[in-house]
Amino acid sequence: MSRSLEPLKLFLTLLVIWLLLNGSVALGTLAVGVVVAGAIAVLFRESLSVLSGHKFTAEALVASLLYVGYFLKELVKANLQMAAIVLSPRLPVEPAIVATRVRLTHPVARLLLANSITLTPGTLSVEMKGDTLYVHWVVAKGTDVETATREIVAGFERYLEKMYD
């Protein structure tokens, strides 16, 4: 059912971005936006799924808000830790590349997970093979899969599971 709505969601997203960029809803601007966004939505409805795929249930929206909050908290916390490391004369790093297990299946959910892990300093997604996500960790708390998955992946995955099928 939701499959047929994907191009429409893409069209609306693109149109909103276009209008925000222009900062006006003059007739000419609107017309160009509708034509171009429509053309892109039709031509790339298969390959631009990055902008769509989100569930629109109440539970998913609450999870999205909690996700953003959790993400911002982690972002600030991790940045302060990284600042302390960079400023410390000894440069106390204990890096490792660890394997983590990912349960998410939706490609956009996986993209968001990998991006969130990368954006919080201290962890950096390096490669994904099947269900295994390899992460470079500046101060590794452990090198086994269970510890790494719990420390790095679980916090984000909890919310993403509710946001995507």
Added chain:
Amino acid sequence: MTEIVLYIAGALVAAAFVLAMIRFAAGPRAVDRVLAFDVLTILSIAGIVIAALVGGRSIYLDVALVYALLSFLGVIVAARYLEGGE
């Protein structure tokens, strides 16, 4: 007050720019240089926004946006090349 803050912020960004330039020159590998270039771009965007604030010109923000778009493509292309290259 606001003026002084903008100048301090500008000085901090400029200092970061110098550090990134040193990394760009030192390398030692191509990946380090691409990385340094990426950071230089981000710093430039910050610098452009500060310039926009100092001059009170919103047109600079469009420059920053287009710059962000282009540098992203540049880094992706460079990284793809390095993957296949060595």
Added chain:
Amino acid sequence: MAVLEFIGSLVLLAGALFLFLGGLGLYRMPDTYNRIQAGTKATTLGTLLLLLGAALMVPGWAVKLLLIMLFLMYTNPLSSQVLARAAHRAGVPLTAKTKHDALAQDAGDLT
């Protein structure tokens, strides 16, 4: 109005500070992977804070600044991931301090 401008300038200053720390990390860290960590991400938060500060100082620019922030949040992690992957595939060595490399271990089985 003046309060908003004051808060904005503090946020902007915090952003500039993180940008400087990002530059310092890029300069000091021992290997490419740690440099990617320190370099691109401290600068991401730095830029986000700086743009947020600018939006608070000049509310009329907020929409455009927000678009730049969203764009950076989507693309910056992608470019650092692609760089890290390129480094590993090209065989850029990890620092001697590194405790473990699960990717190099598994690469033999999977490819």
